[in-house]
Amino acid sequence: MTIYKGRGFACINYPIGMNLGGDPSQALVHSNPDGKFSVALSSIDLGQGMKSITRQIAAETLGVPVEDVYVDTADSDTGPHCMGSFASRGTHRVGNAVIQAAKEARAVMLEAAAEELEVNAADLETDGKGNIHVRGAPSRSITTAEASAAAQFKHGKTVAGRGIFLIPLSDVDPETGEMTPVSCYAHAALVVDVEVDDETGEVRVVQMNSAYEVGRALNPRLVEQQLVGGAWMGMSHALWETTEPYYPDRAHGPVDFNEYLMPGPGDIAPHDIAILERPAPDGPYGGKGPGEMCANPVLPAVANAVFNAVGVRVDELPITPEKVLRGIKANGGAQSQGTY
Amino acid sequence: MTKKPIQFKLNGADKAVFVDEGQNLLDVLRRGVGDLSPKYGCAQGTCGACTVLVDGEPYLSCLVLAQTMEGRQISTTAGLVVDGGVDPLQEAFMENFAAQCGFCTPGMLMAAKALLDRNPKPSREEVIEAISGNICRCTGYEPIINAILDAAGRGVGRRSA
């Protein structure tokens, strides 16, 4: 038995959002009289952190502490329309809608503060800690709670805002495919190191090194969640997963988690990640959306690493031990392509 | 259909409920006595989302015939919160961002709780073994393993540069 080491590389870009119907999302923001805000959406939190990231975007835009904002989603009676959570569109589309809504609400709050402080609203700024003060004169300040109360009880103003984000629909040319599919792209590159057992065809991922460009990491820990979990899923797609093990034959389709194979906690590989941020001009604070692209480079990188290790190109996913072993046997043995 | 009365303790409180004869414990916990913390993921014993402790040991509640639980002590994630405060394990999950969709989390917590109750200072391999019957589709397991090690005071943690 020999364990062959191999290394593979892949890099990708990923389109954020869809070119369908303008791909709109809406948001409503309003405050209670004490300056505590609610964001109403109909967007879905599938675990990617929709509620959390829109909360941070709203807090940043409103200029209030994040504890002063809660996001409520998704109730069709109160949350305005959203296309849904897919296509890595949530952070980008919903985030932009929240910014627009929060800006409108902030403007009302600042107008009220300006009236109370007897200054021009354009001269006011928020400190993110619950205060509004005159730019350059921090002592001339009012709390966001006081400003909201004044708006609602003295000035008769609704501290609220509406937001929608829409990318104008782009036509698709039937002859050339010309179109504007999306507005920004995330990027990734990944190096995978594997070990291949030449007698069984088993592949073990031993290390991943990656660089992911996400526009801006609006919350670094949420980005990390996506990248770590997503790369795991990529590894899983590459080496384990299929609903039809003998595609296109339909036989032996798994019906439980024992037959539907995914890497277990004992299969995970160390993953060292670098996060790059090149803000998207139209992204919320430059954010793009790391949710989908994180898996994509792993699949080909693993395939390339297997080739590097034993000289077998498996072009049909998943790269099962069986396919690797068939390749090794067809070649008359493992053929290392050399170490990088 | 005949209903059978059974009594058991759930998170220390007495419960009495009528169950269908073939009904599983998961269904009785959720719909019978209203503890929604254990989750339905497969009803096959292959995902672990319904893990509860029976007399301190982890069981898959979807595979437990409810009527055999007469007189047993059942613990669920809903019972981890004591006097409004969270368990160190829950705190470690929060701190380590060890949940995304949160659906596997209650089962994962109970599997981890069973481990730490028996072995307060587990190795990484022991943690991996303890959660090996629980599937997480979101996190890639790493944050969960780190959270459990953290709760045991053995956090190697993530490196952040």
Added chain:
Amino acid sequence: MSVEFRKDLFADERDDNLNEIGKPTRRQDILGHVTGRSPFYDDHLFEGLLHVRCVRSPHHHARIRSIDTSEAERMPGVVKVIRASDVPNNFNTLLSLLNFGRDDEPLISDKKVAYIGEPVLAIVADTDRQARDAVAAVRVDYQVLPHVLDVEDALKPDAPVVNETYPNNTFDYHDKYDHQKLRFGDVETAFSQADKIIEGRYQMSPIEQAPIETNGAIAAPETNDRFVCYTSTQALFFSLGTTAKLLNVSSNRLHFIGGTVGGGFGGKVDSLVEPMAILACMLTGKPCRFVWDRPEEMQVGAPRGAERWYLKDGVMNDGRIIARKFTGYFDAGAYTRLSSYAIIKGTAHLPGPYTIPNVSSDVFCVYTNRTPATAMRGFGVTGVDFAIESQMDRVAQAVGMHPVELRIVNAYRDGDMKAHRREAKNCALIECAQVAAEKASWPIRDEFKRMSSLHGGGGERARIPYTVTDENGRIGERRSGGVAPRPTTVLPPATPAPPPPAVAPTPTAQPDYAHPAAAPPYTPLSPAPLGPPPATPQPSPPLTKEPAEPPARQANRPGYSRFASNSGFRRR
């Protein structure tokens, strides 16, 4: 595991002094998750809740002669048998909400089934077990039909018709073609000028989204003649709109609540559980729960469909790819769902994040007798990325180049023209490749370390080339057996005729960042002697040629397609 931020890169494009953005704030929902209190759709209790289960096809393809429910109806706990005729408007396609594609799928099929697991009847009972028992007692008389499971078999003239809405077994694009085209430049001429031709065939398996929470919904009557629906949907208004259409009910009588979902990954878009739960609720007046079990989630719930890609590259010895041609087949399964759009998205993604002057692709949405496919994380992109990046490795091997350097040589840069005819902006591929290689301690040569997405793009690389088009693959042509070659036409460039192309723009202020020219061969085996010294940069041969005859044929170009309900749409 480690995470580092490369704040040094693109620093001048960012303001890092924000209050909340960039902070590792805990998730808003985390306390609910760790205490088991987060309200997922199934975490709502109702007195007298009824349970729905489906009778499903055991056949790939069959006509239904009759359905006998007499025994099932007498079984204990059975409250209602739901038939296809109970569905007010039993024909839909998901993207009809955006006027993209024709209705092609019933909620319940009582005439014909086209995949294993297709619902033919639903039963509502007091308990889940009673519903299952009744399902087992239903007798369906099927006349089994020939089926087709392979995408390329489905394109043969004599293949069984899977989906009567699309009798050619392919989705109709723009009312004109049986596939989506991408044409940029002239691949065939470029192939003839290439030093090497590299070809590959890549197959992506069907994959299950596998959320730990299965698809499901609970519907209950509200007091005001409305219906509340707790749902696992990934797209609240998509599901609401689909339900309103199928059940022919005003959308504001539907009150959908969701948003806390136990994983989706694309598998909770199809809106199959919500209409069924609400229909059951309408027909019984009781709260009804329709939840897929795990076998349904795995084999009836739509997977990420299989994809098959053929790639052909024309490559110069210095690693530059001068032409890339794709033929792709998406296995949509029996019904369209979202596959038709995935192909639009995938087409715009070609030829990957590289500046290749000649690109052509034909991508088919193919119907087969298998579980309909739908979205999954990376929809329309993951499969072709696998193909492209495996192909890139083949190219690197063929020209003897370092795999990372090969990517950097071909990487798109700010200002480059992409094959879908839009300028590249905000690029960062080169930087990602450099950083990943650095992290892995995988050396690349200094000149490649100095390259940048910010420089060397545009100019000649921004040009839209003369483009060869064709009218192959008109709807129905393939099935009728006639695949007569059609004359190709050449579209005029978008801009006046460009100057003769040169491979590299004249270096200006920063020569180090100039467009890469020829690179020396890469020697993967370390003991091997180094290759010859780098060749002197040479202008590449012209990659496009002047049109043989003046471009004239515009008449056959129908209007561009719009995929929206709001303006300019065509009702089908």
Added chain:
Amino acid sequence: MSISVKTFDSAAEAARALIGDRTARFMGGGTLIMRDINEGEQSFSTILLAKDQALKQIHARGEQIVIGAGVTMAEILSSRELDFLHPAARSVGGPAIRNMATVGGNLFAAHPYGDLATALLTVDASLVLAGGEQGMPLADLLREREREPRPVVMSLTVTRPQQRAFRFKKVSRVKPKGVSLMTIAANLPQQAGRISGARIAYGSMGAAPMRVPAVEQALEGKTLDETGIAQAVTVATSGVEPPTDAIASTWYRHEVAPVHLKRLLLERAS
């Protein structure tokens, strides 16, 4: 059909109830039967339970150890007498499954399950049935386990293997818990450095766990080294017809069986 449950004080009573009632199943730990109930399996509608404490006992008589059919994997793992079975018990499911799954249930677990049964085949397991029948070899039960009426197993008697003679390997795609692609158990007693009375069993290589006589014969009288096992490796799949399933194909199982057998045989005994 809705499920009814009948509980008996003794396994013998349950066994009597099972005879003549094709709609009844005797339930051990429930890990298999409860799944069937949950998924609406129609082939049975009555569950028989026995509160018989005899089912839960483990006791040793010299080299013979009697294991009650109701003993769980977790209970095996906490039994010192059964230390040689620990690798096999640990290979079943995750910790929760091991608290529930029983020895008796494992004997009836369909492909690809039954890892413990594979191990038991190599330690001369014989059965005591609830009807009183004694001494039925486990292999006989496994060959005919689908036949109705299914017997109720009270206990198994196994023979403790020689020190370091027992080896076990479960080949799985998922770590640490995955279903078996192939399970191998080996009991390799030695006399004067030579194998005497080898027992080799495979799991997931057929409809049920099975002994592999060709391999056993090839090992007889041989030394446990590369040369000594060569013939056994050659005949690793002789007489074996491995199935194709979601985990692996017949071809693959054929190809890797000799590899895994060889690795197990050459593994340093712990």
